[in-house]
Amino acid sequence: MNATAEALFVAEPFQAAGDVVIDCTVNKIFYGDFLAVRDSVVPIEKKKITGFIGPSGCGKSTVLRSLNRMNDLISVFRFEGNVIYHGQDIYAKKVDPVVVRRYIGMVFQQPNPFSMSIFDNVAFGLRLNRFKGDIEERVERALQRAALWKEVKDKLKNSGLSLSGGQQQRLCIARAIATEPDVLLMDEPCSALDPIATRQVEELMLELKENYTLAMVTHNMQQATRVADTTAFFSVDISQGGRTGYLVEMGPTRQIFEDPREQLTKEYISGEFS
Amino acid sequence: MSNLFQAANASGGVSGPPSAGEYATDRLFRGIALSSAFVIILLVAYILWELGREAAPAVGEYGLSFITGSTWNASKAQFSVLPEIWGTLYSSLLALVLGGAFGIAIAIFLTQDFINHRLATVFRTIVEMLAAIPSVVFGLWGIYVLIPLLKPGAEWLHQSLGWFPLFGTDLAGPGMAPAALVLAIMILPTVAAISVDAFRRIPYKVKEAAYGMGTTRWEAILKVMLPTASSGVLAALVLGFGRALGETMALAMLIGNSNQISLSLFSPANTLASLLASNFPEAGRVEVQALMYAALVLLAITFLVNVAGLAVQQYTIRKFEGKP
Numbered sequence: 001m002n003a004t005a006e007a008l009f010v011a012e013p014f015q016a017a018g019d020v021v022i023d024c025t026v027n028k029i030f031y032g033d034f035l036a037v038r039d040s041v042v043p044i045e046k047k048k049i050t051g052f053i054g055p056s057g058c059g060k061s062t063v064l065r066s067l068n069r070m071n072d073l074i075s076v077f078r079f080e081g082n083v084i085y086h087g088q089d090i091y092a093k094k095v096d097p098v099v100v101r102r103y104i105g106m107v108f109q110q111p112n113p114f115s116m117s118i119f120d121n122v123a124f125g126l127r128l129n130r131f132k133g134d135i136e137e138r139v140e141r142a143l144q145r146a147a148l149w150k151e152v153k154d155k156l157k158n159s160g161l162s163l164s165g166g167q168q169q170r171l172c173i174a175r176a177i178a179t180e181p182d183v184l185l186m187d188e189p190c191s192a193l194d195p196i197a198t199r200q201v202e203e204l205m206l207e208l209k210e211n212y213t214l215a216m217v218t219h220n221m222q223q224a225t226r227v228a229d230t231t232a233f234f235s236v237d238i239s240q241g242g243r244t245g246y247l248v249e250m251g252p253t254r255q256i257f258e259d260p261r262e263q264l265t266k267e268y269i270s271g272e273f274s
Numbered sequence: 275m276s277n278l279f280q281a282a283n284a285s286g287g288v289s290g291p292p293s294a295g296e297y298a299t300d301r302l303f304r305g306i307a308l309s310s311a312f313v314i315i316l317l318v319a320y321i322l323w324e325l326g327r328e329a330a331p332a333v334g335e336y337g338l339s340f341i342t343g344s345t346w347n348a349s350k351a352q353f354s355v356l357p358e359i360w361g362t363l364y365s366s367l368l369a370l371v372l373g374g375a376f377g378i379a380i381a382i383f384l385t386q387d388f389i390n391h392r393l394a395t396v397f398r399t400i401v402e403m404l405a406a407i408p409s410v411v412f413g414l415w416g417i418y419v420l421i422p423l424l425k426p427g428a429e430w431l432h433q434s435l436g437w438f439p440l441f442g443t444d445l446a447g448p449g450m451a452p453a454a455l456v457l458a459i460m461i462l463p464t465v466a467a468i469s470v471d472a473f474r475r476i477p478y479k480v481k482e483a484a485y486g487m488g489t490t491r492w493e494a495i496l497k498v499m500l501p502t503a504s505s506g507v508l509a510a511l512v513l514g515f516g517r518a519l520g521e522t523m524a525l526a527m528l529i530g531n532s533n534q535i536s537l538s539l540f541s542p543a544n545t546l547a548s549l550l551a552s553n554f555p556e557a558g559r560v561e562v563q564a565l566m567y568a569a570l571v572l573l574a575i576t577f578l579v580n581v582a583g584l585a586v587q588q589y590t591i592r593k594f595e596g597k598p
Contacts (some may be wrong), residue, residue, distance in 0.1 A: 073485055075387075085292070102488030112483040115502040115594035164597025172483070177336050 008214035008237075012261075014230070014250035019026050019046040023084040023182060024069055026247075031061055032076040036062050037263070040090075040247035042232055049205055050215040051228030051253065054258065055268070058234035059245025061109075063084040064185050067215065068104035069097035081188045085183075102129060105181035109188040111168035113160030113175070117151050119173055120141075121160040125179040138178055144206045146174035147209065166197045177208065184208065190223065202227050223270060224253060230254040233265050325573070329566035340567055344551070346533055353564035355571060357390050357533045361543035362575065365450060365529065366518035368539075369457035373518075376458070379466025379506075385473035386495055394433070398470060403465035413527030416456045417448075421528075424451055428540045435447075445540035448530035454539070456524050461514035468513060473499060473505020505591045512583030519576050522547040546572040 002104040022044040027244045029037040032207040037059035044050050044067070052060035063072065069090060071077040082089045090100045105125075113121050122139040127240075131138070139156075148170040152163070160171050169192050176184060205214055218224050225232050232250040235262050236243050249262045277291055291301075326333075327418060332340070336353060343354030384394045428445035435441045445451060479500055484494035528540020533553055546568055548580070553565055 068486075070482065070486060073482065098485075098488050098490050100488075101486060105488075108479060108482060108484040108486065110479050112477075112479040114480065114483065114498050115504075117593075128487060128489060128493065128497075159592075159594055159596025162593075175487070 002022045009246070009248075010041065010093060011247040011249055014043060014232075015073060016043045016045045016050070016230070018048065020044065021046040022215075024063070024067060025081045026063060026066065026079075027072075027081040028046045028078075029059070029066060029080070030076075030078040031074065035123050035242055037234075037245045038237075040136040040234070040245075042250065044199050044213060044215050047209055047211070048213065048229040048249070049209050050214065051231045052217045052234065053219075053221060053224050053231060053268075054234035054245070054248075055236060057243055057245065058236040060232075060234045061079060061187050062189055062245065063218050064215060065106075065236070067183075067185055068101050068106055070101070070106060072097050085164065087127065093263040099238050103181055104183040105176040105179070106183060107169075107173050107176050107184065107186040107189045109191055111165055111172050111192055113171050114164070115159065115161060117157050118163070118171060119159050122174045122178050124175055128136075129179055131179070142174040142178035143171075145204055146170040147197070147204065148174055151270070159233075162267070166193045169193055170197065170201070173204065175215075180212065183213045183215070186214065188217050188219060191219065225257055228253045233260075233262075235264050235268070278282065292567065315369050321397060322346040322573075323565055325570055329563060329570050332560075332563035332567040333570075336564070336567070340504070340564075341385070344535065344552075347502070348367075348561045349562055352563070353567075355546060355568050356370050357535050358546045358549045358568065359534045359571065359575070361450075361529065362519055362545040362572070364537075365454045365457055365525065365543070365545055366515055368450070368454035369461055369518045370511060370515045371516060372454070373461040374465055377462050377510065377514065378469050380462075380466040380506060381469030381473050381510075382495055382499075385468055386491070386499065398467070401466050404459065405467075409460070409521065409523035410527070412460060413457050413486045416452050416524060416528040417562035420452045420455060421445070421447060424455075424529060432540060439537040440539050442538035443536065443541040448528050449540050449542045450529065450536075451539040453525050453529040456528055457518045457521055460521060460524065461517050464517055465510045465514040468510035469503070469507050472503040472510065475506065476502050501594055504594060505587050508587045508590060512580060512587070515579055516576055519545055520572070521578060526551045546575075577582075 020043040022266075024040075024042045024044065024187065026037055026040040026042070028035060028039075040063060042050075042052075042063060052064055054060045065071045066081060068081055071079070079091055081091075083091055083098070085104070090097075102125075114124065116124075119139055122142050123135050126135050126138055140149060140153075143152060148167060151167060152158075152171075155162075159219060159264060160168065163171060169189065173189065192199055193201060202223065205216070209229075216228065218228075229252065230250065231253040233248045234245050234258060235248045236245050249256060249265045251261075256265060257269055260269065283289060289478050332353065340354050342356055343352075343357045345352045345354055346358075347353075376472065380397075383389070384398055389397070422519060425445055428441075431441045432444045460591075476499060481494065484498040489497065514558065525545050526548040529544060529548055531548060532542035533544055534541065536543065550565055550569060550572075553561065557565060
């Protein structure tokens with residue numbers, strides 16, 4: 001601990017050009033006593049793909065998971081700040097996190113299909129939201145968009161867990177997009193996929209952003225340059241005794257990768273430190 | 275033992291094969307494990323053979339009519355066990371429905387974040403302590419506490435809903451209802467403990483996936499957690515049912531030992547295990563042979579139930595988990 005601490009670095013706020021669908025202002029995120037993330041303003045633009053990059057432990061996943069209150073599953077999690085979604089702070093007392101998650105979907109790093117048939121996996125959200133239309137048509141469309149339809153169309157009754165790892169992840173993507181949620185959060189969605197499947201998922205993301213908003217954590221900087229319109233770079237601050245993540249710089253992907261303002265960003269994208 | 279790859283250590287590596295001693299230990303352990311498994315199989319086969327030998331005269335004498343008739347009269351040398359088969363299955367099924375439902379509910383309560391972890395462990399230990407209570411204590415409790423407690427309710431049910439087969443008779447004392455209730459309590463720890471393990475085995479990422487879809491807690495539990503744990507929960511139910519089928523002492527004290535087939539919850543009945551326990555002490559040579567035959571029937575029922583349970587479990591594993 002440095003008693004004469006200088007003022008902590010805080011990133012310049014990013015002024016989004018278009019509409020902002022989720023305006024996230026993190027003051028502090030705690031796990032118990034541990035300060036995981038501090039002072040990060042991350043606006044998520046409508047119908048754009050926002051990429052979160054940064055070294056391990058920088059809090060990018062934590063911030064992403066705060067956007068649909070997934071972190072509420074952890075009992076010691078505490079969020080200070082606000083996340084304004086359609087004019088409403090999702091951390092307000094009257095907001096039920098269950099409702100938030102129905103509008104802001106999520107795809108996880110590890111494939112996690114349910115112990116049920118492929119069809120039931122994809123139809124899960126539709127049934128949950130009491131969808132009255134043609135479930136079969138929606139399931140087929142979701143599987144097609146997730147680039148999985150051709151492989152599974154003859155075995156929709158088989159268990160989702162009978163698929164290979166890459167197929168399972170695409171199944172989870174199909175499950176998440178079947179209800180066409182307004183915003184889709186993806187936490188390193190391609191880390192379990194081979195390059196071909198990765199490319200298919202990236203194409204899907206580009207297609208989805210025509211109508212929906214996406215935010216994605218990725219460890220793969222090429223992936224960020226390929227799909228993200230806006231990139232937020234996080235780093236981890238060990239000067240305060242803990243390992244606290246914070247936003248270093250956020251801007252159009254092109255600017256972040258070609259003309260970063262911050263020295264830290266420059267070093268990270270050129271691979272000078274992990 | 276010579277090292278075939280000695281040359282591979284040329285640049286200073288220290289890799290080497292296991293020693294002769296290590297190989298010998300390996301073989302020794304394999305031998306012990308194999309012979310233990312073999313001894314168990316031999317033991318089962320021996321018990322079956324011995325039972326079959328003792329029961330052979332009765333099997334020859336009564337044949338299939340033993341399991342279709344309903345008299346047990348030692349003085350006339352008439353022996354048949356249909357009411358006992360019925361009583362065994364009926365009491366066990368009732369116990370399974372009650373104990374199973376409560377056991378699974380307890381497992382859900384203990385694993386799905388309703389109470390904190392330490393409290394859950396205490397709670398689980400208490401439930402498991404139920405399994406340590408001797409059967410005869412349950413029997414005594416049934417006679418002195420449960421039956422008097424049930425009587426007024428049973429009387430009321432019989433008088434107002436007597437037309438309904440389940441309440442067709444009055445509870446005179448021992449009977450199906452107290453027996454099944456005590457059985458349910460006895461299988462509860464088995465069902466609960468194994469179901470708790472089944473729920474605990476569900477990876478965290480499955481829970482995340484469920485809540486990530488926007489499920490409420492009950493939706494997550496009923497639509498995701500329960501199907502995921504289903505093979506383990508089924509195993510719990512099969513084991514609980516098996517335990518109920520074979521339970522002896524408490525039933526001998528509570529079921530009334532009466533040779534009749536009735537749907538009524540309040541009528542006295544009998545089970546195979548209870549028949550064996552009550553009749554052995556004073557049985558003559560012929561009756562002992564008949565009792566051995568009854569034991570074989572009980573064994574066959576238990577075996578069939580276990581096989582059926584396994585089949586259902588395998589089916590759910592294939593259906594839900596996609597494993598061949």
